[in-house]
Amino acid sequence: MSSLDKETVRRIAYLSRINVSEEGLSELAGDLTRILDFVEELQEVDVEGCEPLTSVADLTLPLRKDEVTDGNIQQKVLSNAPMTDAGCFVVPKVVE
Amino acid sequence: MTDLTKLTLAEARDGLAKGDYTSVELTEAHLKSMDAHRNLNAYITETPEKAMEMAKASDAKRAKGDAGKMEGLPIAVKDLFCTEGVQTTAASHILEGFKPEYESTVTSNLFGNGAVMLGKANLDEFAMGSSNTSSYYGNVINPWKDKSGKDLVPGGSSGGSAAAVAANMALAATGTDTGGSIRQPASYCGIVGLKPTYGRCSRWGIVAFASSLDQAGPMTKTVRDAAIMLGAMAGHDAKDSTSAPIAVPDFEAALTGDIRGMKIGIPKEYRVDGMPEEISKLWDNGVAMLRDAGAEVVDVTLPHTKYALGTYYIVAPAEASSNLARYDGLRYGQRVMDDGDSLDDMYMKSRAAGFGKEVQRRIMIGTYVLSAGYYDAYYNKALKVRRRIYQDFEGAFGQVDAILTPTAPSAAFAIGENEGDPVKMYLNDVFTVPASLAGLPGISVPTGLSAEGLPLGLQLIGKPFDEETVLRVGGVLESAANFTAKPAGQEG
Numbered sequence: 028m029s030s031l032d033k034e035t036v037r038r039i040a041y042l043s044r045i046n047v048s049e050e051g052l053s054e055l056a057g058d059l060t061r062i063l064d065f066v067e068e069l070q071e072v073d074v075e076g077c078e079p080l081t082s083v084a085d086l087t088l089p090l091r092k093d094e095v096t097d098g099n100i101q102q103k104v105l106s107n108a109p110m111t112d113a114g115c116f117v118v119p120k121v122v123e
Numbered sequence: 124m125t126d127l128t129k130l131t132l133a134e135a136r137d138g139l140a141k142g143d144y145t146s147v148e149l150t151e152a153h154l155k156s157m158d159a160h161r162n163l164n165a166y167i168t169e170t171p172e173k174a175m176e177m178a179k180a181s182d183a184k185r186a187k188g189d190a191g192k193m194e195g196l197p198i199a200v201k202d203l204f205c206t207e208g209v210q211t212t213a214a215s216h217i218l219e220g221f222k223p224e225y226e227s228t229v230t231s232n233l234f235g236n237g238a239v240m241l242g243k244a245n246l247d248e249f250a251m252g253s254s255n256t257s258s259y260y261g262n263v264i265n266p267w268k269d270k271s272g273k274d275l276v277p278g279g280s281s282g283g284s285a286a287a288v289a290a291n292m293a294l295a296a297t298g299t300d301t302g303g304s305i306r307q308p309a310s311y312c313g314i315v316g317l318k319p320t321y322g323r324c325s326r327w328g329i330v331a332f333a334s335s336l337d338q339a340g341p342m343t344k345t346v347r348d349a350a351i352m353l354g355a356m357a358g359h360d361a362k363d364s365t366s367a368p369i370a371v372p373d374f375e376a377a378l379t380g381d382i383r384g385m386k387i388g389i390p391k392e393y394r395v396d397g398m399p400e401e402i403s404k405l406w407d408n409g410v411a412m413l414r415d416a417g418a419e420v421v422d423v424t425l426p427h428t429k430y431a432l433g434t435y436y437i438v439a440p441a442e443a444s445s446n447l448a449r450y451d452g453l454r455y456g457q458r459v460m461d462d463g464d465s466l467d468d469m470y471m472k473s474r475a476a477g478f479g480k481e482v483q484r485r486i487m488i489g490t491y492v493l494s495a496g497y498y499d500a501y502y503n504k505a506l507k508v509r510r511r512i513y514q515d516f517e518g519a520f521g522q523v524d525a526i527l528t529p530t531a532p533s534a535a536f537a538i539g540e541n542e543g544d545p546v547k548m549y550l551n552d553v554f555t556v557p558a559s560l561a562g563l564p565g566i567s568v569p570t571g572l573s574a575e576g577l578p579l580g581l582q583l584i585g586k587p588f589d590e591e592t593v594l595r596v597g598g599v600l601e602s603a604a605n606f607t608a609k610p611a612g613q614e615g
Binding site: 036043047062063067068072080081085091106109118119 | 220221222223224225321322335361364365367368427429430432433434436437444448451452453454455456457458460464465466467468469470471472474475478483484486487488490491494500501503504505506507508509510511513544545546549560561562587
């Protein structure tokens with residue numbers, strides 16, 4: 028039984044880069060604890076010698092030649108950006 | 124003249140081929156029906172001009188003797204498929220106004236086969252939900268009513284697609300299914316929904332939720348329609364490394380109606396505690412129908428079934444937390460930022476404003492189970508249990524050709540019900556999630572009505588890449604059940 032406290036939720040919210048208000052943190056602590064309780068039953072399954080199943084696709088990843096297959100689509104890449112300048116994405120200042 | 128919106132996909136295809144009507148006429152009829160049913164909120168974006176353009180081009184193409192598998196047939200596209208130049212929202216505020224510069228492989232295949240797009244169908248935000256009540260663009264209302272007449276959910280996440288087909292606002296629709304998002308709404312709306320094998324349809328250009336589970340499929344009025352549409356959607360795509368490099372069979376040819384000697388498995392673990400009597404009876408009736416058609420019914424065991432939901436609600440949020448990291452307010456989508464804000468401030472404000480509650484919850488659960496110190500206890504453990512679930516099915520399919528179960532534990536419920544407790548909502552997917560985790564094809568076929576007069580579906584699960592058996596048995600179930608009920612106003 029794992030109960031999440033407000034500080035843990037604050038940390039998860041930051042890792043997720045989602046702003047959460049103080050009241051929101053308490054509500055989320057309740058919701059997330061409820062979900063974790065729900066998945067807790069997995070702990071009782073015997074998985075001795077069992078490899079994790081990451082994909083059901085019975086494939087080895089295909090290889091292709093390392094060559095340029097597209098490009099010259101700067102306008103398309105930028106067309107949905109909230110802010111652009113001189114053919115670049117504009118971000119808040121990150122270096123003082 | 125017959126009401127063109129009441130045709131099945133197959134009937135409309137054959138009528139077009141005979142010249143009984145044109146794609147322009149078919150498309151106009153559906154656009155009118157969309158106007159008349161706008162209260163259901165099945166579409167986020169209607170594209171009537173594009174539809175008419177595509178219909179005219181299709182009629183011209185046909186006149187030259189060149190007709191694809193879906194030539195001239197108007198369909199709805201779940202708003203999770205990127206469509207070139209047409210707003211694609213994933214029902215999220217964060218993607219409001221996003222106009223892809225490219226076409227998803229599945230829609231590209233459909234349009235290449237002649238299909239006409241009527242609009243983009245509503246869904247749960249980022250396909251996370253079972254009720255279509257988490258869309259930023261409002262709830263979808265199920266065209267079916269219970270005796271009280273109150274508004275019911277269409278199921279989710281492909282709720283707009285299901286409602287559009289059930290209310291004759293599209294001949295068929297695309298859906299996507301991660302844990303039941305095609306099959307459960309199909310059951311709630313009295314239509315057919317087919318989730319193909321993982322890898323059958325390309326995921327390229329579909330807004331990603333949980334990449335090891337997501338799969339596109341058809342939502343249609345009949346099993347034959349599902350066979351036709353899947354044939355026009357599927358195929359290997361070099362742009363999706365998990366897309367299977369195998370040929371697409373003629374799915375319609377699989378509908379022989381003959382299942383004599385086939386073995387159908389009945390998993391005892393699906394008879395869950397508290398299963399409503401009417402669901403249990405529906406299932407028993409389905410068993411009897413298949414037995415009467417000459418199939419051999421066999422008891423099978425899928426011992427890890429009870430752990431499927433728990434596994435899913437670790438694996439899917441984990442993958443979602445990673446996939447949804449791309450919404451950063453920089454490259455596309457909403458940006459929220461005030462003067463003097465740092466990069467982190469911008470990320471955090473944009474994502475708080477752009478994502479709804481359920482999406483935020485799932486991102487955070489996913490972040491938690493992947494974080495240092497919890498990865499092994501939660502995520503890795505879930506992946507190991509996922510293999511146990513996969514092995515259960517491998518064992519069962521050593522004995523049987525297909526497995527029959529109910530699609531959902533209930534009929535459609537009222538809007539607002541099951542809210543407030545995320546886990547209660549998750550229980551709707553109890554019968555669909557196991558096949559998703561194992562990547563298996565599953566179809567929901569409407570076979571009966573609840574005491575409240577609402578549709579109920581049965582699910583058939585097949586072996587990997589054996590959609591043909593799923594469709595063949597589904598076709599037999601459909602004929603035997605003879606489900607002819609329609610929502611009020613849509614009677615034939």
